[in-house]
Amino acid sequence: MDKLPVYQCALCGESIAMENDSKEHIVPLAIGGRRKVRNFICRDCNNRAGHQWDAELAKQFSWFSAVLDIKRESGTPAPKVKITTIDQQEVYLHAGGRLELTKPTFEDVALPEGGRQISFRARTEREAKRILRGLQCKYPEHDFSSMAEGLVIESTTPGVFKAEFSFGGEFAGRSIVKTAIAMAHSIGIPQWQCDYAVRYLRNENATPAFGEFLARDLIVDRPDSKIFHVVAIAGDPVHKRLFAYVEYFGLARFVVHLSLDYSGDSIQQSYAFDPTTGEEIELQVDLISLSESEHSLVLNNEAASSFEARMAAFEYAMPIVFSVVRAKQNQQAIGQALEDACIELGLHPGQELDEKTAKQLAKCLTNKLMPHLLHRIRRRH
Ligand SMILES: [Zn+2]
Structure with a gap:
């Protein structure tokens, strides 16, 4: 009888048995990941990596998850995110793009020529009426009650956001590398063949196994009307490389080195999907064309290149x-x-x-x- 393969946790090296196996999403659930792998990491590591690495990644993409209303598996909408508009107003961005002031704003200024200028913005009609009642107590000589009738209720206009995105970094980078190894695992590449990336995940001081890649577009038939995530794997036995490409929301584009001493088959496979629906998308990623010098740029993290590329x-x-x-x-x-x-x-x-x-x-x-x-x-x- 054939022996069942013995799997080891990619993060801690513990043997995986039924009791400590976990279902790990290839792409983190918080940004819309659907497909899962088993026998990949143990339950403890799933919890730990999930809390630390994937949470940091989710935070970096929280604006996208909220505005695109990316549902978690359980159907819970993405949590609201606090953002700042360019006129310095703090607003909550709710799932689906609805905006709400974080708190009512109120200004009461004495004018130099006498009199006062009072302006406020409330989140609801009820809140506006409450503010007007407050003003009535403060300035009993004026009639604010009539104003309550003429309140204009308008949904908050989004205006222009002050968008500050930063992708990558230590923890989010580890989540991206974990995703690349999970994808390799899902297409039957054994963990020992991902030695370079596994060493990085297990050792805090190891050289990062990933680098941002904006030097050129590796997606051959890039869709122009769809949001997608893609994880692609390439095995190149001639140059002894096993590597991956991970792209989220069209913006964050990373190359991950899985092995620099690859001796397996020639491989090129990708998994792309729409994170808003889970629908899988056919996409061609041209990884094999990555030159030796481009690989070196990634390893030195110099492939993010210019402001223009970003x-x-x-x-x-x-x-x-x-x-x-x-x-x-x-x-x-x-x-x-x-x-x-x-x-x-x-x-x-x-x-x-x-x-x-x-x-x-x-x-x-x-x-x-x-x-x-x-x-x-x-x-x-
Ligand atoms: Zn583990």
């Missing part, structure tokens, strides 16, 4: 992110407006509509959609 990645990725967000918001707004209009007109699902009711519904729907449409039109200018 900007080009941003200019590619951000319009796609925003178009995906807009499409989602439109869909949500239409769904909500239709639901509200049906409730208002007392319509129920499956009901036949006569011409009069259909017209009523169309009018009601347009009214409900108006704030969303106005908001959209305003943002275009």
